Amino acid sequence: xxxxxxxxxxxxxxxxxxxxLEQEQILLKGLAGSDKNSIELIxxxxxxxxxxxxxNNNGSVDDARDIFQEAMIVLFENVGKDTFKLxxxxxxxxxxxxxxxxxxxxxxxxxxxxxxxxxxxxxPVDAEIEDHEKRNDDFNLMExxxxxxxxxxxxLLDAYYLQKKNMQELALEFGYTNAxxxxxxxxxxxxxxxxxxxxxxxxx
Amino acid sequence: MDDILLLEEVERYLRGEMSNEERIxxxxxxxxxxxxxxxxxxxTYFLQGLETFGSIKTFKNSLTEVEAQLISEGIIGLSPxxxxxxxxxLWKKHKRNIAVAASIAGFISILASGLIVSFTSKxxxxxxxxxxDQINKTNxxxxxxxxxDAIEKSGTTKPEVDFxxxxxxxxxxGYLITNAHVISRMKNIYIENRKGEFFKAEALYSDxxxxxxxxxxxxxxxxxxxxxxxxxxxxxxxxxxxFFTLGFPRNEIVYxxxxxxxESGSDGDSxxxxxxxxxxxxxxxxxxxxxxGEIIGIITAKDSKADxxxxxxxxxxIITLLDKLKKSDNQFQVIKIPNxxxxxxxxxxxxxxxxxxxxxxxxxx
Numbered sequence: 001x002x003x004x005x006x007x008x009x010x011x012x013x014x015x016x017x018x019x020x021l022e023q024e025q026i027l028l029k030g031l032a033g034s035d036k037n038s039i040e041l042i043x044x045x046x047x048x049x050x051x052x053x054x055x056n057n058n059g060s061v062d063d064a065r066d067i068f069q070e071a072m073i074v075l076f077e078n079v080g081k082d083t084f085k086l087x088x089x090x091x092x093x094x095x096x097x098x099x100x101x102x103x104x105x106x107x108x109x110x111x112x113x114x115x116x117x118x119x120x121x122x123x124p125v126d127a128e129i130e131d132h133e134k135r136n137d138d139f140n141l142m143e144x145x146x147x148x149x150x151x152x153x154x155x156l157l158d159a160y161y162l163q164k165k166n167m168q169e170l171a172l173e174f175g176y177t178n179a180x181x182x183x184x185x186x187x188x189x190x191x192x193x194x195x196x197x198x199x200x201x202x203x204x
Numbered sequence: 205m206d207d208i209l210l211l212e213e214v215e216r217y218l219r220g221e222m223s224n225e226e227r228i229x230x231x232x233x234x235x236x237x238x239x240x241x242x243x244x245x246x247x248t249y250f251l252q253g254l255e256t257f258g259s260i261k262t263f264k265n266s267l268t269e270v271e272a273q274l275i276s277e278g279i280i281g282l283s284p285x286x287x288x289x290x291x292x293x294l295w296k297k298h299k300r301n302i303a304v305a306a307s308i309a310g311f312i313s314i315l316a317s318g319l320i321v322s323f324t325s326k327x328x329x330x331x332x333x334x335x336x337d338q339i340n341k342t343n344x345x346x347x348x349x350x351x352x353d354a355i356e357k358s359g360t361t362k363p364e365v366d367f368x369x370x371x372x373x374x375x376x377x378g379y380l381i382t383n384a385h386v387i388s389r390m391k392n393i394y395i396e397n398r399k400g401e402f403f404k405a406e407a408l409y410s411d412x413x414x415x416x417x418x419x420x421x422x423x424x425x426x427x428x429x430x431x432x433x434x435x436x437x438x439x440x441x442x443x444x445x446x447f448f449t450l451g452f453p454r455n456e457i458v459y460x461x462x463x464x465x466x467e468s469g470s471d472g473d474s475x476x477x478x479x480x481x482x483x484x485x486x487x488x489x490x491x492x493x494x495x496x497g498e499i500i501g502i503i504t505a506k507d508s509k510a511d512x513x514x515x516x517x518x519x520x521x522i523i524t525l526l527d528k529l530k531k532s533d534n535q536f537q538v539i540k541i542p543n544x545x546x547x548x549x550x551x552x553x554x555x556x557x558x559x560x561x562x563x564x565x566x567x568x569x
Contacts, residue, residue: 034263040270047280061281061530062540069267076263135256140546142257143430144558161251162258187208194250200554 024090031072032079042072046091050098057102058111067105071097074125074132088123096125104129145197153189160186210240214247261430275537281530334385334505335453335488336369363394363402364569370451370490370503371395371419371566374436374522375539377428378403378421381522382489382566383504384410387417390568395421397564398457405566408536409529414475414521415504418529418539419566432542433558434497437519441477441500443467448552449481449503450563451490457560460487462512469515470505476515477501483514489566492516497547497555 030038047068054064071094078084086093146154152174159165159173167179167186176182216222217230234241274280367389371382380395387393387407395403403423410417441447441464448461462481469476479492483506492501501516522541529536547555 034259034266036266036270039266040273043270043274044279047274051280060527062543065271065280065540066543069264069271072267073260073263076260080259135260138253139257139260140433142253143261146257147561157254158258161254162261183212184208187211190211191207194247197250197253198246 024086027090028079028086031076034076039072042090042094043068046094049091050094053095053098054102058106059102063102063105067098067102068094070101070132073136074101074128077132077135078128093123093125096123097129100125100129141197141200144200145193148196149189149192152185153192156182156186157189157193210243211247214244215251217244218248218251264430272538278534281537334383335483335485335503336367336383336386336389363392363567365394365567366390366569367567368452368455368486369488369566370486371564372450372489372491372499373429373432373562373564374418374541376430376432376542377538378426379408379539380405380419380421380564380566381502382417382419383502383517384412384415384417385504386489386566387419387568388412393419393566393568395419395426395564396567398560401425402567409525411525414517414525416502416517416521416525418525418536429562432562433546434491434493434499434562435543435545436522436541437494437498437500438523439520440467440518441494445494445500447479447481447492447494447500448556449483449487449490449492450556450560451483451487451503452565453484453486455565457563458487459556462514464500465513469517470507473515475521476504476517479503479514479516480512481514482512491559491563492519493547493555493559497545497550497559 027038027042031042047064050068050071051061051064054067055061059067074097075090075093079086146157149157156170156174159170160167165173167182170176170186171179171182174182174185176185213230217227222230234244271280367386369382369386371380371386373379374381387410393405393407395405397403403421403426405419405421405423408418408420443464443466445464446461447464448459450457450459452458460481460483462479464477465480466478468474469478477492477500479501481492483490483503487503488505490503491499492503494500499519501519502522503514503516505515507513507515526536526539526541530539547558550558
């Protein structure tokens with residue numbers, strides 16, 4: 001059940017009265033852009049019900065925080081896709097993802113005996129969670145590789161590929177005499193990162 | 205150099221920066237050259253990975269910031285204190301002051317008697333030796349010389365170091381675990397990383413009973429790490445379980461390995477294990493990690509007479525301690541201990557490589 005406060009708080013966005021579907025679209029758009037206000041509103045509206053669910057099912061507050069963060073990441077990964085369309089409220093989606101993630105973790109800990117394949121979600125999210133786990137492995141491999149290339153490579157690649165700065169800016173920031181030097185250095189670093197990344201990829 | 209030119213061509217192609225002729229030439233090359241084709245595929249995949257990595261990282265940072273704010277507002281995790289709980293809370297707070305007073309008294313008496321490395325144990329076992337290293341003068345001079353370079357780089361001045369031990373992160377934001385006996389002798393506590401950079405830290409809590417202390421790096425120069433690759437084990441470890449340790453018996457990180465030789469510590473202490481491993485002054489506070497990448501204990505002491513008899517506090521003490529503290533004191537709410545291990549599938553060398561970034565020297569005077 002939604003409490004009334006939910007409607008009141010979101011009723012006006014940019015001084016315009018919007019209905020609940022439109023509100024959710026705005027929140028999702030914000031989430032896709034890592035906008036903190038949107039993330040905060042989603043947290044405020046959903047976290048407590050997830051926490052009660054986890055606490056009632058053998059978990060702690062820390063577990064609840066963890067699961068909720070992970071579910072937010074699953075949602076984030078999916079909102080970014082062109083093919084993704086949320087056919088239910090954010091609340092329902094997050095609850096389904098959290099439930100599945102938590103039961104899965106309980107099962108891994110040997111605290112829950114149930115075939116997860118028989119679990120019926122309120123909305124189907126199992127495929128998305130599987131996708132997320134693969135992506136999470138990749139994320140960890142990339143993070144690990146990044147941590148190994150050392151400075152200035154790490155900052156240089158971060159600035160170019162993640163912060164999208166151009167070569168002039170990089171040359172200035174890192175003290176290269178010109179954009180061409182910065183470029184050569186960037187490619188050297190990229191080669192190193194690739195080498196480390198693919199080496200561990202083969203390894204696992 | 206050829207590699208670099210080739211990579212540049214591939215990126216220009218992928219970004220659509222080539223002229224029409226260039227593109228046609230490139231595509232013909234790609235058709236006739238399987239290696240080039242593979243490089244294009246591989247690089248597309250890699251750049252996508254890098255892109256996803258960046259966006260998830262930014263998103264995670266936003267999540268963490270929002271979470272921290274909601275914790276401070278009490279929306280996450282806090283149950284309001286009831287009347288009864290409040291009394292317990294006040295009592296605990298009071299008790300802590302007593303403990304601090306007691307540790308100061310202990311510190312003075314230790315200094316007066318000049319006995320620092322070998323103060324006798326809590327259990328009345330005279331062979332019980334805690335493993336903090338007292339740095340002697342020559343050693344200190346050597347260290348000074350070694351670290352001049354590091355100081356110039358980090359900009360912080362190296363503090364006088366009288367004691368050295370080990371600590372490890374239990375939360376990415378700069379919270380560490382070490383032994384209570386380590387910090388009970390220090391007036392000023394610093395954390396030193398492998399690059400020789402120092403960060404000021406303070407003790408948030410120390411429990412002499414289980415010999416654990418929680419430190420927080422207060423230095424603004426310290427940047428939170430993105431995540432911790434190991435977990436902290438809630439359950440008891442098994443007799444015979446193999447493990448490895450990392451610590452600072454020298455000014456450099458030292459690896460050790462061994463097995464769990466008894467399920468209780470000195471004089472049947474059920475909050476500790478007995479280990480068979482080599483440990484020396486400076487190892488105190490170091491993590492004991494099993495093959496799956498779970499921390500099972502914290503090195504605390506060794507038997508000075510028996511060979512290879514080392515004691516470690518059980519890891520579940522960390523969890524019990526934090527659970528207790530979180531109920532009574534808001535400042536502990538933000539500590540989120542890692543519960544996922546990424547080390548499971550790695551071989552030992554890679555496990556150690558990953559771990560050593562999160563194990564620090566705890567030094568002080």
